[in-house]
Amino acid sequence: MADGSSLFKVSIDFSQSHLFFPNIIHWILLILALLIALTEGPRYLRKRRALALEGNGNDKVAASKVASKVDWLRLIGMLVLTILYFFAMEPVGEIFPNTGLGFLLTSIPFMFLLSILFVHEPGRREFVTIALSSIISPVVAWYVLAQMFQITLP
Structure with a gap:
């Protein structure tokens, strides 16, 4: 070429x-x-x-x-959590500009609360699994996207 x-x-x-x-x-x-x-x-x-x-x-x-x-509690809860997640991401990201920490610090509680909302029989094992996945998944996504590939995250 x-x-x-x-x-x-x-x-x-x-x-x-x-x-x-x-x-x-x-x-x-x-x-x-x-x-x-x-x-x-x-x-x-x-x-x-x-x-x-x-x-x-x-x-x-x-x-x-x-x-x-229709499970109205879960439907409305999911919509409210999702809206709060998107509105919170930018202000949190402004505290730590160009690091992707807005994504990371809002994704952890969002995933945790959303998972708790949808679990049908909460117990100690489910709680630990939800807590671990709510921390590990966003950290891995943040590390791969923001650190390894240097993709701008909120």
């Missing part, structure tokens, strides 16, 4: 580097959502139709049966 560029060389503008991985994650999430819709969607629609027929065609009865299976 005449301009010295290579197929194996990646160049990312530092001012735009924070957008690189979110774009990859967006595409992965979109693909996974489509796969879930394609694999689970038909089964869900069959259940909805069966419930609607069971309710003598009354769609409100079918909808209430499906809605009654």
